[in-house]
Amino acid sequence: MHDAFFYIFAILTVFCAVMVVANPVSRSPITSAMFLVLTITCMAALFVQLHAFFLAAVQILVYAGAVMVLFLFVIMLLDLKEEERRRIKAVSAGLGTLAVGSILFLIIKSTLQFGQAGAIPPHTEGSTASLGKLLFSNYVLPFEILSLLLLVAMVGVILLSKKDLK
Amino acid sequence: MKPVGLEHYLVVSGLLFCLGLWGVIVRRNLLIIYMSLELMLNAANLALVAFSRFNNKLDGQVMVFFVITVAAAEVAVGLALIVALYRKKQSAHVEDLTTMKS
Amino acid sequence: MNLMILELAVVVLGLGILLGDLWTAAHQKHLLGYAAAALLGVILLASFFGLEQVGSGPAYAFNNMLVLDGLAVFFKRFFLIAAILVLLMSVEFSNRIQSGISEFYCLILFALTGMMFAASANDFIMVFVALELISVTFYVLNSFQRNRLASLEAGIKYLILSALSAAFLVFGIALVFGTTTFTNFADIQRALVANPALAGNGLFLLGVLMIIVGLGFKIAAFPFQIWAPDVYQGSPTPSTAFLAVGSKAAGIVLLLRVLFVAVPAVTQHWSKLLIIISAITILYGNLCAIPQRNLKRLLGYSSISNAGYLLLGFAALSQAGKAAILYYLAGYLFTVVAAFTVICLVTRDRDSDDITVLAGLHRRSPLLAMALTMAMVSLAGIPPLAGFFGKFLLLKAVVEQGATNSAYYWLVGITVFGVVISLYYYFGVIRAIYWSKDVTDFSPITVSWPAKLSLVVCMAAILYLGLLPGKPLKLSEDSALALTTPVSGSKQLFH
Numbered sequence: 001m002h003d004a005f006f007y008i009f010a011i012l013t014v015f016c017a018v019m020v021v022a023n024p025v026s027r028s029p030i031t032s033a034m035f036l037v038l039t040i041t042c043m044a045a046l047f048v049q050l051h052a053f054f055l056a057a058v059q060i061l062v063y064a065g066a067v068m069v070l071f072l073f074v075i076m077l078l079d080l081k082e083e084e085r086r087r088i089k090a091v092s093a094g095l096g097t098l099a100v101g102s103i104l105f106l107i108i109k110s111t112l113q114f115g116q117a118g119a120i121p122p123h124t125e126g127s128t129a130s131l132g133k134l135l136f137s138n139y140v141l142p143f144e145i146l147s148l149l150l151l152v153a154m155v156g157v158i159l160l161s162k163k164d165l166k
Numbered sequence: 167m168k169p170v171g172l173e174h175y176l177v178v179s180g181l182l183f184c185l186g187l188w189g190v191i192v193r194r195n196l197l198i199i200y201m202s203l204e205l206m207l208n209a210a211n212l213a214l215v216a217f218s219r220f221n222n223k224l225d226g227q228v229m230v231f232f233v234i235t236v237a238a239a240e241v242a243v244g245l246a247l248i249v250a251l252y253r254k255k256q257s258a259h260v261e262d263l264t265t266m267k268s
Numbered sequence: 269m270n271l272m273i274l275e276l277a278v279v280v281l282g283l284g285i286l287l288g289d290l291w292t293a294a295h296q297k298h299l300l301g302y303a304a305a306a307l308l309g310v311i312l313l314a315s316f317f318g319l320e321q322v323g324s325g326p327a328y329a330f331n332n333m334l335v336l337d338g339l340a341v342f343f344k345r346f347f348l349i350a351a352i353l354v355l356l357m358s359v360e361f362s363n364r365i366q367s368g369i370s371e372f373y374c375l376i377l378f379a380l381t382g383m384m385f386a387a388s389a390n391d392f393i394m395v396f397v398a399l400e401l402i403s404v405t406f407y408v409l410n411s412f413q414r415n416r417l418a419s420l421e422a423g424i425k426y427l428i429l430s431a432l433s434a435a436f437l438v439f440g441i442a443l444v445f446g447t448t449t450f451t452n453f454a455d456i457q458r459a460l461v462a463n464p465a466l467a468g469n470g471l472f473l474l475g476v477l478m479i480i481v482g483l484g485f486k487i488a489a490f491p492f493q494i495w496a497p498d499v500y501q502g503s504p505t506p507s508t509a510f511l512a513v514g515s516k517a518a519g520i521v522l523l524l525r526v527l528f529v530a531v532p533a534v535t536q537h538w539s540k541l542l543i544i545i546s547a548i549t550i551l552y553g554n555l556c557a558i559p560q561r562n563l564k565r566l567l568g569y570s571s572i573s574n575a576g577y578l579l580l581g582f583a584a585l586s587q588a589g590k591a592a593i594l595y596y597l598a599g600y601l602f603t604v605v606a607a608f609t610v611i612c613l614v615t616r617d618r619d620s621d622d623i624t625v626l627a628g629l630h631r632r633s634p635l636l637a638m639a640l641t642m643a644m645v646s647l648a649g650i651p652p653l654a655g656f657f658g659k660f661l662l663l664k665a666v667v668e669q670g671a672t673n674s675a676y677y678w679l680v681g682i683t684v685f686g687v688v689i690s691l692y693y694y695f696g697v698i699r700a701i702y703w704s705k706d707v708t709d710f711s712p713i714t715v716s717w718p719a720k721l722s723l724v725v726c727m728a729a730i731l732y733l734g735l736l737p738g739k740p741l742k743l744s745e746d747s748a749l750a751l752t753t754p755v756s757g758s759k760q761l762f763h
Contacts (some may be wrong), residue, residue, distance in 0.1 A: 006170045010178045017182050019191030022204055029197045033654070036201050039182075043208055050219040052173070055211075055230050059627040062234050067204070067241050067458060072243045075197060078252050096191030100184045108182035108469030109174050126218070126227045139228050141272075141330040144236050145385060149401045152378050153239035153287070156408035159368050160246040172446075183439055190432055199428060208433035210442050217446030226445055230395055233438055236400045240434075243407050244427050248409070251420045263425065265418045266498045266565070 006049055013042040029075050037068045052126035175216035182209035196248050200241070203210045207237050270392030271329045271336040272514045274344055275384045277311050277405060289370035290463040295450040297361035302718060304377060305355040312348045315341070324752065328390070335390040342747035343387035346601060347476075350513045353605045356722045357612050358506040364616075365412060365504065371495065372412055376510060379405040386518040389510055390529075392441045392451040395522055398507060399437065401643065402518055403430045405637065409507040410499060422686075424504025429485065429495040437482025443475025451529040460533045467533045475727035477535050479526060486519030489579060490549040493572045500568030501621070508564055509608035513573050513601050520578060520597060524590065528751040543679050549576030550686040552752050557693045559741060563611050564621045566693060567604070570647060573686060577662055580683060583676075584665040590751050592661035594744035599646065599733045606726035607643040610636045613715060623697065627704035633713040639723045644729050648694040649687050654733035661741075729760050 005077035007031040040063045135143055182205055189202030210219030211230045252258050273662045285304055292300060324336035333706075355376060362369045388393045407430070411423025447469055460466055467473075475683050485492040499597030500508050522593040527535045535542075536565035553573025558568040581593035613636060616626055630637035663680055733740055 001168045006174065010174070014178060014181050014185075015229055017185045017205055021185055021193060021198070026241045027195075029195055029201075032198050032201055035225065039205065040208065043212060046175070046212060047207070050215050052218070052227055052230075054213045055215060055227055055234075058234055059211075062238055063204075063208075067238055069260065070241060070245055071197065071201065074249060077249065078258060080196075085213060092751060094187055097236075100188045100191065104180060104184040106210065106470075106474055107183070109476050111176040114469065114471045124226065126215075130224060131231070132181055132228055134224050134228055135231065138225075138331040139230070139232075139333075139393065141333055142232060145382075145397045146232060147406055148378060148381065149236065149239055149397070150406050151253065152375065152401065152408070155244050155371055156243045156404070157246045159371055159408060160243070160250050160411065160414060162367075164466050165671065167732070176446075179442075183435075186658050187432075192363065196428070200431075203431045203435060206432075207438060210435060210438040213442040213446065217442060218754070221446065221449045223449055225393075225451060227444070229396070229441065229445070229451070232393065232397060236397070236404075236434075239404055240407075240431060241399070243404055244312075244431070247407060247411055247420065247423050247427055250414050251424055254414075254417055254420060261440070263421045265421050268495065 006046070011046040013046065016042060030072070030092055033068060033071045033075060036047050036071075038062050040064045040068070047126075050126075053132050054126050054128045092147070094102065172216055172220040176213060179209045179213040180218065181207075182212065184241055189225070194260050196251075196260060199260070200248070204237065207233060269366060269390070271327055271334055272319055272385075273400050274311060274315055274348075274503040275381050277314075278308070278377055278381050278384065278719075279513065281307050281311070282374045282381070283369055284306075285374045285377065289374075292370070297370050298359055299341065301355050301359035301362065301373050305352045305359075305718075308348055308352045308355065308377075308380075312345060312352070312733045315345060315348070315473065315488050332454060333391040333394050334385075334388045335716070336388060337750040337751035338747040339521065339702045340388045342430070342743070343517065343627040345382050346517060346676070347380055347383040347387065347514055350517070350601055351376060352509065352606065353609070353722050354514075355509045356718050357509060357605070357609050359383050360609070360616065360716065360719050361506050362506060365685060367391050367413060367472055368412075370379050375405050376506075379409065379510065379514065382673050383514050384590045386586070387521050389522065389525065390453050390574045392444065392453075392530075395526070395735050396434075396437060396441060398562060399482075399518070400434060402486075403434065404512060404517055406507070408502040409510070412504050412507065416502075418502035419504060419656030420502075422499045425757050426499045429492075433482045433485035433492065436478045436485075439482075439581065439754070440475045440478030440482060443471050444479065447475065453525060453687070455547040456530045457532065460531065464533070466689055467531075468536070471698070473534065474510065474528075480523070480739060482750035483519050483526065484545075485524045487516050487523065487575045487578065488572050489545055490552050493549065493552065493575070496501055496572055497565050497568040499705070501565040505564070505608055505612040505615070507603055508567075509612075510566065512604050512608070517573065517597055518572065523582065524593070524751055539583060539585055539673070540675065542579060542585075544581035546576050547679055547682045550683055552576075554686040554689040557742075558689065561625055562621050563626075563697070566623070566697070567611075570690070570694075571604075573690060574647075576686070577659060577683070580662040583679065584662075584669050586665055586669060587745070587748060589662070589665035589751065591741070592665045594660065595661055595737075595741060595753070596745055597746070598740060599658045599730065601732070602726040602729040603643045603655060604640045606723060606730070607647075609642040609719065609723055609726070610643070613713060613719060616713075623700045624704070626697065626747060628707035629701045629708055630708060631707075633715060635720065635723060639727055640696055640701065642727055642730055644694040644697050646734070649692075652731075652734045657737050658736050659683075690732065715745075 009132045016039040020032045044056040044059040186202045186205035190199050214226040215231045326335050328335050358646045382398050386398040407427050410426050411420050413419040448456050450456050488496040550573050553569050557569035581589040646653035649655045666676050
């Protein structure tokens with residue numbers, strides 16, 4: 001049962017990801033963005049399979065909810081119709097495929113050699129409470145630095161997009 | 167068939183990472199490149215959660231939490247930049263970034 | 269808490285500048301830069317009195333995420349000095365930034381915070397968070413002149429490639445965490461000692477490689493250097509200077525810690541890889557710099573070749589090599605800041621960074637001409653300036669390793685070849701100052717006294733590091749002691 005769920009969502013995730021970067025029907029950023037939302041949602045299902053319940057919720061709330069809405073909003077703002085027509089260059093596509101293919105080969109080969117998994121039955125539960133405890137004890141310093149990063153992002157976005165100069 | 171284990175998740179994650187990388191190299195639209203980058207980060211997140219589960223350690227999940235936060239901040243700044251460029255140049259294409267000649 | 273008092277002070281200062289902006293009249297806002305620089309100076313001085321516990325060995329905090337040892341203190345002071353000089357440069361630049369100059373200062377301070385945390389990072393999660401704080405700040409700093417297309421393009425290019433390198437870094441961290449079950453440097457080192465088979469595990473090695481890719485981007489080493497020339501050329505000059513000095517040094521300190529503290533066993537096996545990357549980076553940077561006519565682009569390629577020189581110290585795998593890296597970086601800081609300060613002042617009234625703006629500079633302002641000449645001579649590695657002695661130390665460290673692997677002699681040959689090429693384009697800059705034929709503009713350039721002070725400090729430091737290397741060399745050797753690999757791996761257990 002669990003395995004069937006994994007295969008369903010894994011295949012869906014990869015399929016939607018392919019549609020994000022290499023959609024044969026449409027080159028429009030809108031379809032890419034919609035498929036990315038689907039990818040992220042399927043991935044949240046995989047997170048649930050891995051008992052990372054809190055992260056699954058965050059994945060949906062932050063990624064699908066906030067980040068992707070931002071993307072869609074910007075796409076609508078820019079109105080990028082005219083650019084759909086441009087073609088992908090064959091040479092760069094070929095070289096890129098070659099390079100990426102070799103990296104993929106490396107990852108999969110070393111993954112299959114790794115094979116230490118399944119030795120211990122996993123029982124980690126990514127519940128909100130356990131994650132929160134860890135976040136505010138061991139990892140409180142990076143957490144605080146992130147707050148600074150969010151401040152920088154806020155200042156930066158305001159500077160970059162405010163209308164008038166001076 | 168083997169029961170689903172760590173390797174299965176890692177293969178999915180590797181596939182997603184490489185798809186994202188392929189998108190960054192091949193696609194020319196800045197927004198799609200940026201989405202491909204998000205895909206790569208998500209792939210890393212999946213690997214982290216899987217390792218976290220099979221190593222019986224929550225630290226990987228904490229890292230994912232940080233990655234998601236950073237990604238959200240990065241997307242906000244990045245999209246603001248892309249919009250600023252579009253206002254100036256009426257284009258969101260890599261090939262049009264040619265002000266500086268090499 | 270005591271261990272991060274400097275970072276806290278910088279954050280508070282940054283927030284203070286952000287708030288102080290509200291109560292400052294518009295025409296006085298650029299003066300906040302002087303205030304920020306002066307207060308950073310106070311923090312720098314305080315670091316000589318407040319951190320005396322460092323002498324007694326490394327101190328750890330926050331579940332061993334943060335380490336304060338000689339290396340961390342060296343780099344914290346390095347970043348503070350860099351930020352002070354860059355802030356002084358930004359004040360000169362303020363007339364070219366249309367709005368938000370105080371935010372510019374405050375972002376420099378926040379980037380500085382990220383760099384100082386990077387200097388103390390002892391855990392991959394800290395590495396990621398500190399690097400991202402630096403990157404996100406630089407997205408904004410590089411595109412700050414958003415009425416200039418070049419600046420926006422520089423920001424976008426940096427954004428895409430930096431995000432790409434971050435993705436590699438995170439995936440690498442995931443693989444290293446998965447195979448060792450740790451993210452802490454000391455824990456990973458212990459895991460490697462306890463289980464030597466790990467150093468041959470494909471997944472683990474792939475993870476380390478991806479982390480090196482992520483960090484290699486920051487220092488602009490081949491093949492992750494593509495962004496450097498465009499971003500250096502398009503960004504506002506103070507951002508470029510901070511990128512060239514601060515961001516690169518942050519990459520170097522993290523690379524030092526990762527390679528020599530976290531995975532020393534792997535580093536020993538990968539000396540060949542380091543040699544090759546170093547050689548190609550030196551050749552690429554120097555060869556591509558030859559035809560450049562834009563000063564900032566020229567310095568972009570020069571910065572790539574300098575990343576190659578710094579990698580020599582990594583390839584040597586010895587204590588002498590690590591000390592030489594620190595020494596070279598110190599010289600590089602003052603040289604590059606001097607060069608960019610001069611460029612910033614000379615191009616104040618025009619829109620071009622072309623090399624022809626230097627024509628007749630020695631008559632317009634002898635001080636600027638002298639500072640730029642010294643910077644170029646030092647970068648070219650001519651005695652008796654800082655750049656010469658730094659390169660000498662790096663090459664010495666490499667030659668000492670020659671007995672173990674003859675590839676090191678090839679590396680020395682390639683480096684000397686690169687230095688000879690670089691003479692050509694560095695002297696092209698000097699020729700443009702003194703021997704230009706079509707000089708049209710003889711109006712003297714007025715230089716404010718803080719800018720004068722910063723130039724004089726840079727020149728004095730370049731001379732000092734070149735002529736009296738004894739004391740600073742001792743300092744860099746002591747700082748590099750933090751990177752000694754314990755023989756059994758048990759030494760660091762009990763701190």
